[in-house]
Amino acid sequence: MQRALRSNNRFDLIILSSCVVLAFAARALPNTMRDPMATGMRRTFLAPLVMLQERAERGRQSLLSADAKQSYLDSLSLSSANAGSLESENDRLRKLIGLGARIRYGFIPAEALHGRGVRDETTVILSAGSRAGVSRLSPVVAPEGLVGVVDQVDPTMSHAMLWTHPDFRVSAMSPDGTAFGIAQAHLTSDIGGYLIELRGVPFRATLKPGAMIISSGWGGVWPRGIPIGTVLQEIKTTEGWARTYLLRPAVNPADAYSVMILRRDRLAKGFEGVWESATQVDQAAQRIVVSGDSAAKAAALAEAAARRAVLDSVARSNGGAALGANPADTSAAARAARAAAAARPTPRPAPVDTTNRVRRDTTPRDTIRRDSVRTDTVPMRPEAHR
Amino acid sequence: MNVGGAIRAIISFLIFVVLHYTLRPLLGWRAPMDFLILALLLASVRVRPATAAVIGFVLGLISDSLAPDALGAGAIAMTVVGFGASYLKAVFFADNLVLNAFFFFLGKWVFDILYFVGEQRVHGIELLQQLLLWSPLSAAVTAAVGVLLLFLMRPLLEPTPA
Numbered sequence: 421m422q423r424a425l426r427s428n429n430r431f432d433l434i435i436l437s438s439c440v441v442l443a444f445a446a447r448a449l450p451n452t453m454r455d456p457m458a459t460g461m462r463r464t465f466l467a468p469l470v471m472l473q474e475r476a477e478r479g480r481q482s483l484l485s486a487d488a489k490q491s492y493l494d495s496l497s498l499s500s501a502n503a504g505s506l507e508s509e510n511d512r513l514r515k516l517i518g519l520g521a522r523i524r525y526g527f528i529p530a531e532a533l534h535g536r537g538v539r540d541e542t543t544v545i546l547s548a549g550s551r552a553g554v555s556r557l558s559p560v561v562a563p564e565g566l567v568g569v570v571d572q573v574d575p576t577m578s579h580a581m582l583w584t585h586p587d588f589r590v591s592a593m594s595p596d597g598t599a600f601g602i603a604q605a606h607l608t609s610d611i612g613g614y615l616i617e618l619r620g621v622p623f624r625a626t627l628k629p630g631a632m633i634i635s636s637g638w639g640g641v642w643p644r645g646i647p648i649g650t651v652l653q654e655i656k657t658t659e660g661w662a663r664t665y666l667l668r669p670a671v672n673p674a675d676a677y678s679v680m681i682l683r684r685d686r687l688a689k690g691f692e693g694v695w696e697s698a699t700q701v702d703q704a705a706q707r708i709v710v711s712g713d714s715a716a717k718a719a720a721l722a723e724a725a726a727r728r729a730v731l732d733s734v735a736r737s738n739g740g741a742a743l744g745a746n747p748a749d750t751s752a753a754a755r756a757a758r759a760a761a762a763a764r765p766t767p768r769p770a771p772v773d774t775t776n777r778v779r780r781d782t783t784p785r786d787t788i789r790r791d792s793v794r795t796d797t798v799p800m801r802p803e804a805h806r
Numbered sequence: 807m808n809v810g811g812a813i814r815a816i817i818s819f820l821i822f823v824v825l826h827y828t829l830r831p832l833l834g835w836r837a838p839m840d841f842l843i844l845a846l847l848l849a850s851v852r853v854r855p856a857t858a859a860v861i862g863f864v865l866g867l868i869s870d871s872l873a874p875d876a877l878g879a880g881a882i883a884m885t886v887v888g889f890g891a892s893y894l895k896a897v898f899f900a901d902n903l904v905l906n907a908f909f910f911f912l913g914k915w916v917f918d919i920l921y922f923v924g925e926q927r928v929h930g931i932e933l934l935q936q937l938l939l940w941s942p943l944s945a946a947v948t949a950a951v952g953v954l955l956l957f958l959m960r961p962l963l964e965p966t967p968a
Contacts, residue, residue, distance in 0.1 A: 428854070432889070435856035439863040439885040446867065447878025447924060458874035466871055469827045473872070476831040483832075 509677070515563030516678050522694045526686025528552045530560075532567075532580075532676050541614075541673065542585040542605075544568065548681060549576045557641050559682045565647030565670030565695065566590065566635060567679050578681070582673045583648075584614055592618055592648050593636035599625035600636060603648050606666060614674075616649045616667040619657075627651045627665055634695070643687045647695050814962045815852050819845045822955070823865075837943035839951040842869055843914045846884055847952075848963065850891035862888025876925040883920035887913050903953050910952035914945035 449457070462470050520527060530548035548554050550573045558570040560580045568588065572579035581588055584605045592603040599621050606615040618633055627633075631651040637644030649667030657664045822845035830838050842865050850858035865888075866881030873880075891913055918941035922928060928936055956963065 432855040436859045436885065436889045439859045440882060443863060443866065443878050443881035443885055446881055449877065454877045455874050458871040458877055461867070461871040466868060470872070472824065473827040473831050476828045480832050480834050
């Protein structure tokens with residue numbers, strides 16, 4: 421029994437010694453042999469364990485970096501939000517530079533500082549004052565159009581009344597001069613947002629939705645040609661003698677951060693071509709619409725005239741009265757006309773000049789242009805009668 | 807040990823090995839628990855010292871293969887720890903959790919001492935700091951986890967009644 425135990429102990433010690441010797445041998449291996457051996461084990465029977473460890477390490481890294489990743493995502497979201505505002509600001513500034521290049525001189529660039537008070541929708545502080553050449557009633561514009569007018573001037577800053585102010589008025593017109601009116605803020609807007617009313621438009625002058633409205637230059641404050649807005653719709657008012665239109669403003673006051681103040685001495689030189697591109701596009705669209713209407717009307721009138729001419733010729737050749745002449749009419753003029761027709765020899769049917777007739781008929785007698793002359797509003801001078 | 811007990815012991819051994827390569831790197835503690843030592847100790851008390859030495863040698867090589875610079879150091883340490891645990895099983899492996907915890911603690915600490923001395927990577931104060939601070943901490947954590955796992959895996963580790 422003791423011999424067997426001693427034999428077992430000897431066997432255990434031999435195995436232990438063998439393992440320790442092998443371990444020391446592995447420890448003593450040079451790197452050139454140690455690395456291939458370790459790599460071989462990792463790539464063969466230890467591969468599943470290595471894979472498990474890698475996944476666990478990756479999971480730990482994911483857990484540890486979760487907060488950092490969240491912070492990074494938050495920062496990225498913030499940056500992207502800022503990038504959007506920077507992009508829009510860049511766009512605004514680029515437009516402003518373009519406007520400055522078109523105005524060339526006589527303007528003062530300024531930053532519009534919006535207030536946070538009750539009246540922040542109607543007034544704004546501008547970062548340029550009298551030292552920069554700003555004076556009272558200087559127009560404030562943006563690349564898109566009209567913004568407001570300076571009402572108070574300090575040496576280093578000024579206070580401007582936006583078009584949303586209840587006291588703000590500007591004389592306005594359509595670019596082709598067919599309609600005039602006074603533009604002011606639409607204070608009770610059911611549609612919502614900032615809108616403009618164009619009041620006092622002559623009743624016979626109609627504006628289609630989408631038509632551009634610009635400043636007319638009357639009154640001496642605003643130069644001619646600054647976009648005010650586009651027509652949305654006509655609104656009903658108690659004034660029966662004039663129309664009132666609702667306009668979508670060219671400039672949203674909440675978006676006006678970089679503006680230009682026009683110097684008073686620059687106004688007299690005019691602003692032809694500065695905002696022309698926008699109005700030209702609008703005018704072109706209007707012309708297309710009007711020409712389309714005229715062409716349809718001209719075709720209808722030409723057809724009716726030709727038909728009437730043929731019928732008249734047929735009636736005369738048959739000895740009857742021309743179409744439109746009523747035999748029952750016993751008035752003196754009618755009788756005289758019938759007698760003259762009877763005494764006159766029957767003429768050969770002359771060729772009908774439909775071209776001239778069509779042209780005459782299609783002359784837009786009731787076009788807006790004639791109404792827009794507004795002769796009834798211009799006082800006639802006494803010497804004109806003489 | 808009958809066949810059922812051997813299978814249960816092998817399953818427990820594999821569970822500890824898998825935990826060593828999954829839970830340990832996932833937690834990533836500065837004083838980590840050592841599931842390979844727990845597996846070695848639990849296997850060693852069930853086999854002869856020679857077999858325990860072989861198991862320790864193989865486990866040591868496995869752990870060393872992931873750190874080729876120390877190839878052999880872990881094998882030496884685990885061989886000695888396995889053989890010692892199997893040789894002293896009659897002393898330590900009473901059915902007492904505290905004694906088991908002390909057994910795990912001692913096994914891990916001895917392993918670390920042999921490993922770091924044999925590895926010869928750290929020296930001086932750093933070695934002392936490792937052996938007297940971090941290794942005992944790691945051994946304590948290993949002992950705590952070992953006791954917890956013994957408690958949880960009692961049905962798997964208890965010998966089958968004859």
